[in-house]
Amino acid sequence: MTPTIKVENLRVSIPLAAGVLHAVRGISFEVAKGETLCLVGESGCGKSLTSLALMDLLPSRAKREADRIELDGADLLKLGERDMAKVRGSTMAMIFQEPMTSLNPAYTIGNQLEEGIRLHKGVSASEARERAVYLLEKVGITGASSRLGQYPHQLSGGLRQRVMIAMALMCGPDLLICDEPTTALDVTIQAQILHLLKDLQREFDMAVILITHDLGIVARVADRVAVMYAGEIIESGDVDEIFSRPTHPYTQGLMNCIPVPGKTAYGERLGTIPGIVPSMIGEMTGCAFANRCAYAEDICLKTLTTRELVPNHAVRCVRAEEVAALNAGLDTATASAGSPA
Amino acid sequence: MTTTPILEARDLFCTFQVRQGMFQPKRPLHAVNGVSLSIEKGGVLGLVGESGCGKSTVARMLLGLQEPTSGTLAIDGQPLQEIGRKELAKRVQPIFQDPYSSLNPRKTIGSIITLPLYIHKIGHESDRRRKVEDIMDLCGLPKRAYDMYPSQLSGGQRQRVAIARALVMRPEIVICDEPTSALDVSVQAQILNLLLDLRRELGLTYVLISHNLAVVELIASKVSVMYLGRIVEEAQGQDFFRDPRHPYSQALLASVLTPEAGLGVPDAQLGSTFPNPIDPPPGCTFHPRCAHAGDACRTIRPSQIRDSRGLVECHLFDDAVAV
Numbered sequence: 147m148t149p150t151i152k153v154e155n156l157r158v159s160i161p162l163a164a165g166v167l168h169a170v171r172g173i174s175f176e177v178a179k180g181e182t183l184c185l186v187g188e189s190g191c192g193k194s195l196t197s198l199a200l201m202d203l204l205p206s207r208a209k210r211e212a213d214r215i216e217l218d219g220a221d222l223l224k225l226g227e228r229d230m231a232k233v234r235g236s237t238m239a240m241i242f243q244e245p246m247t248s249l250n251p252a253y254t255i256g257n258q259l260e261e262g263i264r265l266h267k268g269v270s271a272s273e274a275r276e277r278a279v280y281l282l283e284k285v286g287i288t289g290a291s292s293r294l295g296q297y298p299h300q301l302s303g304g305l306r307q308r309v310m311i312a313m314a315l316m317c318g319p320d321l322l323i324c325d326e327p328t329t330a331l332d333v334t335i336q337a338q339i340l341h342l343l344k345d346l347q348r349e350f351d352m353a354v355i356l357i358t359h360d361l362g363i364v365a366r367v368a369d370r371v372a373v374m375y376a377g378e379i380i381e382s383g384d385v386d387e388i389f390s391r392p393t394h395p396y397t398q399g400l401m402n403c404i405p406v407p408g409k410t411a412y413g414e415r416l417g418t419i420p421g422i423v424p425s426m427i428g429e430m431t432g433c434a435f436a437n438r439c440a441y442a443e444d445i446c447l448k449t450l451t452t453r454e455l456v457p458n459h460a461v462r463c464v465r466a467e468e469v470a471a472l473n474a475g476l477d478t479a480t481a482s483a484g485s486p487a
Numbered sequence: 488m489t490t491t492p493i494l495e496a497r498d499l500f501c502t503f504q505v506r507q508g509m510f511q512p513k514r515p516l517h518a519v520n521g522v523s524l525s526i527e528k529g530g531v532l533g534l535v536g537e538s539g540c541g542k543s544t545v546a547r548m549l550l551g552l553q554e555p556t557s558g559t560l561a562i563d564g565q566p567l568q569e570i571g572r573k574e575l576a577k578r579v580q581p582i583f584q585d586p587y588s589s590l591n592p593r594k595t596i597g598s599i600i601t602l603p604l605y606i607h608k609i610g611h612e613s614d615r616r617r618k619v620e621d622i623m624d625l626c627g628l629p630k631r632a633y634d635m636y637p638s639q640l641s642g643g644q645r646q647r648v649a650i651a652r653a654l655v656m657r658p659e660i661v662i663c664d665e666p667t668s669a670l671d672v673s674v675q676a677q678i679l680n681l682l683l684d685l686r687r688e689l690g691l692t693y694v695l696i697s698h699n700l701a702v703v704e705l706i707a708s709k710v711s712v713m714y715l716g717r718i719v720e721e722a723q724g725q726d727f728f729r730d731p732r733h734p735y736s737q738a739l740l741a742s743v744l745t746p747e748a749g750l751g752v753p754d755a756q757l758g759s760t761f762p763n764p765i766d767p768p769p770g771c772t773f774h775p776r777c778a779h780a781g782d783a784c785r786t787i788r789p790s791q792i793r794d795s796r797g798l799v800e801c802h803l804f805d806d807a808v809a810v
C-alpha cells in the first residue's frame with residue numbers, strides 16, 4: 147500500500163548574517179492511512195520547519211530541498227504554487243500551535259469554516275454550511291449553528307482549538323499535521339482534544355503527524371515516533387519499542403529528565419542533559435550530540451550512520467549496538483542486584 | 488504542637504468588574520471567592536486547577552501586587568498591611584513563567600541581579616558584587632555570565648537569572664507561577680533540581696502554581712485544588728496523588744498523560760460545558776460537569792468539610808446532605 151505521505155532526505159536551510167542555518171538536515175519518514183507519527187524533540191530542533199516544508203509554507207528566506215515528497219503517490223515537489231494551494235486546502239491540512247494566530251479576528255467562525263471548501267471544492271453555500279455544522283458538532287461544540295455567527299475572541303481557548311480542528315477537516319484531508327495542538331491548554335482540556343483527534347482520525351481514516359515536546363502525549367497518541375535533535379531524526383520506531391528500549395543517548399536523556407508519577411520519588415533529583423545544542427550554522431560532520439554524550443568517542447566525530455537494531459527501530463548513532471548492550475547489561479545488573487537501597 | 492504558619496491567608500476574595508460586550512454594563516467576576524491557605528516554613532504548597540480558576544490572582548495577592556477585595560493575609564503572624572511594600576518584597580519574591588520577557592534585554596546579568604539590592608539599599612558596592620556572585624553560583628550560573636546580556640544566554644540560564652534575582656534578597660517565601668512551563672524538559676529538570684536544592688539549603692518556602700501535575704507531585708508537600716475561585720480540596724501531597732477525593736481532583740488526575748505507551752488517552756468525562764465565571768452555576772459550581780451530581784448539588788452550595796485528611800468541598804463527604 148502506498149503511504150499517504152512519503153518524505154525522503156528533506157532539508158531546510160535559512161541564510162543568516164552569520165552563515166547558512168541548516169535547520170532540517172536530511173530527514174526521511176512516511177505515514178500510512180490511519181496511522182499517527184509523533185515528531186518529538188526540544189525547542190529549535192526543526193519540528194515546525196519540517197511540517198511547514200511539507201505544506202510548502204516555509205518563511206520566504208528558507209530553502210527547501212528533498213529527494214522526494216509524495217502525497218498519495220503524487221510528487222509534491224513538482225507542483226506549482228496554485229496547485230499546491232489546492233492541495234493545502236483539501237488533501238492536507240494543518241492545525242497550528244496558537245489558534246488565535248490562524249483564526250482571523252475580523253471574520254465569523256462560519257465564514258472561516260466555509261471559505262476553504264467553497265473555494266477548493268466548489269460546493270454551494272448551503273452545503274458548506276451543513277458540513278460546518280456537522281463538524282462543529284463532531285468536535286463537541288454544542289449549539290453549533292448559533293456558533294457560526296460568533297467571532298474567535300468570543301470563544302475560550304479550548305473551543306477555539308476545536309474550531310481549528312473542525313476547519314482543518316472541512317475538506318476531508320488525507321493528511322492532518324498538528325503542531326503542538328494542546329500546548330496552551332490545561333490537562334483536562336488537553337485530554338479531551340486528543341481524544342477527539344483520535345476519534346476523528348478513525349472516522350476519516352487520516353494519516354496524522356503530531357508534533358510535540360511532551361513525551362506523555364507521544365506515549366498515548368503515537369503509533370510510531372521520530373525523535374529529532376538538531377535537525378535530524380536520531381531515533382525512530384514503534385511507540386512501544388521506543389518507550390521500552392530508548393537507545394539513542396539523547397532519547398534516554400529525555401526520558402530520564404521528566405518526572406514520572408509513580409516512578410520518580412517525592413523530592414528526587416531528576417536526570418539532566420548537560421551542555422547545549424550545537425549551532426546549526428555551517429556544515430557539521432559526525433554526530434551533533436557528541437558534545438553532550440556520555441558515550442562519545444573519537445569515531446563519533448568522524449562518521450555517522452543510522453542503524454536498524456530490530457525491524458522498525460532505527461538509531462542514528464555509530465555506537466548504537468554498544469550503547470544498547472550497555473543498557474541491557476545495566477538492566478540485568480540492577481534486576482539481579484535487587485532494587486537499590 | 489502548633490506552629491504559626493509562615494504564610495497564612497484567610498477568606499480572600501478578589502472581584503473584578505468586567506464587561507462582556509462593548510455596550511454592556513460592567514458585572515462582577517469573583518476571580519477568587521473565599522480562599523484560605525496556610526503554609527508551614529519550608530513547605531511547598533502546590534496550587535492547581537483549570538485555566539482561569541484564579542491561581543495567578545491568588546499569587547498576586549500573596550505578593551502584594553493585587554489588593555484583595557476582602558480577607559486577611561499574614562506572614563509569620565504579622566498582617567500584610569503592617570509589613571509595608573519594601574519589607575514585603577524582601578520576604579516574598581516571585582518567579583514567573585516567561586524568562587524571556589521578564590529580563591531587561593539592555594542590562595547585563597550582573598546589573599539585573601544587583602538591581603533589587605540597589606533598590607532596597609542593601610550592602611555596599613563591593614559587598615553587593617560578592618552577594619550577587621554567591622547567588623549566581625548557587626543558581627548554577629557561571630561567573631562570566633555577570634557581564635553578559637540576556638540574549639546571550641540559553642532559556643534555562645535565563646530562568647536561572649530570574650531565580651537568582653528573586654533569591655538575592657534572601658526571601659523566605661518564593662511564589663512560582665508556572666516556573667518551567669515555557670522551558671524544554673531538559674531545562675525544566677535543571678530548574679526543578681535547583682528549586683529542590685535551594686529549598687534544602689536555604690530553608691525556603693514555596694508556593695508552586697503549575698498545570699504540570701507530575702511536577703507538582705515531585706515537589707509539593709501540600710496540594711490545594713482550585714475550581715472557579717474556590718479551594719475544593721486540600722491534602723498532603725502524597726495523600727492527594729494516591730487518593731484524590733473531590734470529583735474535580737479525580738478528573739484532573741485522570742487526565743494526566745504519563746509517558747506509558749499503549750494506555751491511550753483517558754476520557755475524564757467532564758463534558759464540554761465550560762463554566763462562565765461571571766455566571767457561575769448555582770449550588771455546587773462543578774455540578775454541570777460532575778458525574779456524581781445529584782439534586783442537592785444543583786441547589787445547595789457544598790460546605791467545607793475539614794477532617795484528618797485535609798479539606799474537601801463536596802456533598803459526597805457531608806453526612807448532613809444526601810446527594
Ligand SMILES: Nc1ncnc2c1ncn2[C@@H]1O[C@H](COP(=O)(O)OP(=O)(O)OP(=O)(O)O)[C@@H](O)[C@H]1O
Nearest residue numbers: 160167169188189190191192193194195196205359
Ligand atoms: N524564519 C526563521 N528565520 C531564521 N531562523 C529560523 C526561522 N524559523 C526557524 N528558524 C530556526 O530554525 C530552527 C528550527 O526551528 P523550528 O521552528 O522548526 O523549531 P521547533 O522544533 O518547531 O521548535 P519549538 O519546539 O520551539 O517550536 C531553530 O533554530 C530556529 O531558530
Ligand SMILES: Nc1ncnc2c1ncn2[C@@H]1O[C@H](COP(=O)(O)OP(=O)(O)OP(=O)(O)O)[C@@H](O)[C@H]1O
Nearest residue numbers: 503505516518537538539540541542543544545764
Ligand atoms: N485584571 C483583571 N481584570 C478582569 N478579570 C481578570 C483580571 N485578572 C484575572 N481576571 C479573571 O479572573 C479569573 C482568574 O484569572 P487567573 O489569571 O487568576 O487564572 P489562573 O488560574 O491563573 O489561570 P491560568 O491557569 O490560565 O493562568 C479569570 O476568569 C480571568 O479572566
Ligand code: SF4
Nearest residue numbers: 433436439446463464
Ligand atoms: S554517535 Fe557517539 S556521540 Fe553520537 S550519540 Fe552515539 S555514542 Fe553518542
Ligand code: SF4
Nearest residue numbers: 771774777784801802
Ligand atoms: S457537590 Fe455534587 S456536583 Fe459538586 S463535586 Fe460533589 S458530587 Fe459533584
Ligand SMILES: [Mg+2]
Nearest residue numbers: 193194195325
Ligand atoms: Mg515549533
Ligand SMILES: [Mg+2]
Nearest residue numbers: 542543544664
Ligand atoms: Mg495563571
